[in-house]
Amino acid sequence: MTLQGWAEIALTLGLSVALGWPLGLYLSRVWNGERTWLDPVLRPVERVFYGLAGVNPDRSQGWVGYAGALVVFNAMGFLLLYAILRLQGGLPLNPQGFEGVSPHLAFNTAVSFVTNTNWQSYGGEATMSTFSQMVGLTTQNFLSAATGAAIAAALARAFVASRGEGIGNFWADMTRTTLYLLLPASIVLAAVLAGLGVAQSLAASATATTLEGADQTIALFPVASQLAIKMLGINGGGVFNANSAHPLENPSALTNLITAVSINVLGWAAFFAFGRSVMAKKEVRALVLAGLILLGGLTAAMYVAESHPAPALQAAGISQTVNMEGKETRFGVPSSVAWAGPTTGASNGSVNSMHASYLPLSGGIQMFLMQLGEILPGGIGSGIALMVVMAILSVFVAGLMVGRTPEYLGKKIEAREIQYAMIGLLAMPAAILGFGAVAAICPEALKGLLNAGPHGLSEILYAYTSAAANNGSAFAGLTANAPWWNTTLGLGMLLGRFVPAVAVLAIAGSLVVKPKLAPSAGTLPTDGGLFAGLLIGVILILGGLQFFPALALGPIVEHFQMLAAAARS
DSSP, X not given: OOHHHHHHHHHHHHHHHHHHHHHHHHHHHHHHTOOOTTHHHHHHXXXXXXXXXXXXXXXXXXXXXXXXHHHHHHHHHXXXXXXXXXXXXXXXXXXXXXXXXXXXXXXXXXXXXXXXXXXXXXXXXXXXXXXXXXXXXXXXXXXXXXXXXXXXXXXXXXXXXXXXXXXXXXXXXHHHHIIIIIHHHHHHHHHHHHHTTOOOOSSXXXXXXXXXXXXXEEEOOOHHHHHHHHHHTTOOOOSSTTGGGSTTTSOSHHHHHHHHHXXXXXXXXXXXXXXXXXXXXXXXXXXXHHHHHHHHHHHHHHHHHHTSOOHHHHHTTOOOXXXXXXXXXXXXXXXXXXXXXXXXXXXXXXXXXOGGGXXXXXXXXXXXXXXXXXXXXXXXXXXXXXXXXXXXXXXXXXXXXXXXXXXETTEEXXXXXXXXXXXXXXXXXXXXXXXXXXXXXXXXXXXXXXXXXXXXXXXXXXXXXXXHTTOOOOOSSOOOOSHHHHHHHHHHHHHHHHHHHHHXXXXXXXXXXXXXXXXXXXXXXXXXXXXHHHHHHHHHHHHHHHHHHHHIIIIIXXXXXXXXXXXXX
């Protein structure tokens, strides 16, 4: 561990929050339909879209209509992307000559990108054509991110309204978030990245001469444009199988910092946008504080663990000061950890190092960050929405202790909201532990594992955690491009995305009809450190009680086995 390493981690996390604040204020204006500096250019374009689609953006929908529109829109997106992947061989912009992908891989990939997971059971440069990358996958990078933002916008309106009826218009929320935030931000970031050396080409490949004098064929794609939205949209995945460890996707320390900051910046922006929209800036600052403490603390724990050499290498007499296995040698441990923490705390899933090569406790921390609910800060909008659900549970617990009906942001929290909250929060552990338990004893599933024992269980747990948490990062070692894994991981993604989304919208529908209450002497303050501490406790207890037994059999057992083996040698 070095001071420079700690400073690099602090800079990455701090810049994400600092830049998220002004972007959040802007996003709030977009959600609320207020005037922005892009209105002269984009208002006419927005009206054209509404006219073509026959949408009245001023017509507010009830939660059932809003949720129905969300589900139908994403179902149509899935069908379109599935068709593109299956028919890839006959579509244009295919200089590589790739054939269509298999049915189970097309299902998994289409679900993955529609749910903002971006899990990839394939090597991008050897499987997907330029058309599939640009028209299929990149389009869903925008739309899946906008879907998450729409959920948070609807929930914010429910807290603002006093005996209201609707929670907004899904089509307007989707259109405005995409046009006014995601598209311009991605254009700017793509131009910056391309200027810094990230590849951006429609050619199939380039030929280079190596130092030994041999010819090498280097795959090319429009990387910068997809990289920008995959990071800003908190999507993850990537054109290259090596992801952001590939020099054409991440050529320098500067691009590494920019893209690492981009992982979380719009996730935190959605927190601040929610606070401004609900007129509860202090309360949201408490949520940001709780999230940052958890993310910073767990990332720091990873840095401490990875700053020691692997015990087996020490026992073998090999001189090594840190664990460099699986790390990008250009960046080292601090940059790897500064990426691994934010990418698993958000629903991003991009990597610049191989997570399976981290020491067991670090691998367990990465899983735990996802298992906490992808709220640190999670996806654009989906993260703050689920963090608010955690806050609702926290005030409910506090209300039980003092014998009062709990309130949050001026709305009474009653049995119906808690029931919806539990449905939303239990979907992810049900998918992770349910599918994981079956996979651990299913011969067809076990064929995909590289390792046996605790590390093999960690491969299973990580895969289903990444899928159900809509993260998309991979633990490596697992050969997931098989019917069992592609199908069950796809089902896990669907459960982890749409059950919580519909549950949050149901909470919004229940809250919007309630009167807005002024704080009273008995109202629990939710804008200070005490509430932030209570919230952290609730988040950790939920994550710990649900997943600790499984983690104990995987990375924790592996840690002690590793120490015991090193002591014997």
